[in-house]
Amino acid sequence: MREHALVLASWGDRGLVELEGGTSRECKFLRSVGRALCGDRVTVEWADAESTVVVSIEPRRNEFVRATPRGRKQAIAANLDQVLIVLAPAPEPSRDLVERYLVAVHSLGIRPALVLNKSELLADAELNGHSPLHRIDEYRALGYEVLETSCKGPPGIAALPDVLAGCTSILVGQSGVGKSSLVNALLPDLELQTGTLSRVTGKGIHTTTTTVMYSLPRSGRLIDSPGVWEYGLWDMTPRELAGGFVEFRPLEGSCRFNDCRHASEPDCAIRLAVDRGDIRRWRHESYRRLLDQAG
Ligand SMILES: Nc1nc2c(ncn2[C@@H]2O[C@H](COP(=O)(O)OP(=O)(O)O)[C@@H](O)[C@H]2O)c(=O)[nH]1
Numbered sequence: 001m002r003e004h005a006l007v008l009a010s011w012g013d014r015g016l017v018e019l020e021g022g023t024s025r026e027c028k029f030l031r032s033v034g035r036a037l038c039g040d041r042v043t044v045e046w047a048d049a050e051s052t053v054v055v056s057i058e059p060r061r062n063e064f065v066r067a068t069p070r071g072r073k074q075a076i077a078a079n080l081d082q083v084l085i086v087l088a089p090a091p092e093p094s095r096d097l098v099e100r101y102l103v104a105v106h107s108l109g110i111r112p113a114l115v116l117n118k119s120e121l122l123a124d125a126e127l128n129g130h131s132p133l134h135r136i137d138e139y140r141a142l143g144y145e146v147l148e149t150s151c152k153g154p155p156g157i158a159a160l161p162d163v164l165a166g167c168t169s170i171l172v173g174q175s176g177v178g179k180s181s182l183v184n185a186l187l188p189d190l191e192l193q194t195g196t197l198s199r200v201t202g203k204g205i206h207t208t209t210t211t212v213m214y215s216l217p218r219s220g221r222l223i224d225s226p227g228v229w230e231y232g233l234w235d236m237t238p239r240e241l242a243g244g245f246v247e248f249r250p251l252e253g254s255c256r257f258n259d260c261r262h263a264s265e266p267d268c269a270i271r272l273a274v275d276r277g278d279i280r281r282w283r284h285e286s287y288r289r290l291l292d293q294a295g
């Protein structure tokens with residue numbers, strides 16, 4: 001018998017799927033079908049009373065990708081509506097981290113939001129000069145939603161449920177910014193959900209190394225991804241990179257050269273906008289650094 005299912009987690013050649021009735025089962029990925037990702041919609045067939053085999057993976061709407069330290073693309077989750085980029089005063093985000101994430105999210109055509117967690121530490125934090133946390137108001141001015149949260153005190157996490165309702169979101173960000181703590185605070189039945197994971201898999205999924213999808217109490221899904229120290233982009237064209245800078249978009253096609261990289265070309269509309277003060281210089285500098293790293 002075949003059934004549709006949703007992949008909640010995937011590790012090696014195995015995963016955990018949720019069947020249409022809501023129960024979870026371990027499943028095996030066949031080499032001929034390939035490895036399914038967290039968030040994949042699949043068809044499974046029963047192997048025995050306890051476990052299933054994925055016989056097909058539905059085409060993905062999108063996949064969130066990061067680069068391995070060697071620059072190879074690695075997909076970590078599929079079929080997302082929204083990416084929440086979690087930042088904190090500690091560990092402090094590196095200079096271009098937010099821009100890297102924004103480029104990645106915009107390349108999927110989905111919605112990013114910034115979550116500033118550990119916000120109760122902000123007042124006393126000694127931030128370095130080019131910390132993205134000095135730029136919060138400027139991110140807001142660019143149109144990004146920024147939600148301030150704390151798992152340890154006011155303002156708490158009250159801002160999150162409305163943003164998460166009804167869609168599939170993934171939490172990304174450096175190790176230690178509080179992604180798993182946010183999941184913990186958002187899910188009153190977290191132990192039940194992780195208990196099911198452990199019972200089904202017989203050993204417990206290590207949420208520090210595995211990407212896992214949870215069900216939100218009202219509606220919607222939330223994916224916790226294992227932390228990375230530095231989020232790397234894969235090889236990208238200048239156009240793909242520029243697509244991550246929303247304020248460049250109205251000027252698309254306005255540079256003298258069609259294939260302008262907005263670096264040192266003459267009559268570059270983006271650089272003119274920077275000189276006029278219409279585009280923030282630090283954003284263009286960030287773009288330039290990403291461009292140098294991409295090429
Ligand atoms: N002060 C403070 N600490 C927090 C907050 N949220 C999480 N933490 C702590 O930060 C550490 C890392 O949290 P964790 O959720 O494991 O981060 P993850 O690696 O992003 O999943 C833990 O010691 C948490 O208790 C917060 O809002 N304020």
Ligand SMILES: [Mg+2]
Nearest residue numbers: 179180208227
């Ligand atoms: Mg974690």
Ligand SMILES: [Zn+2]
Nearest residue numbers: 255260262268
């Ligand atoms: Zn240009």
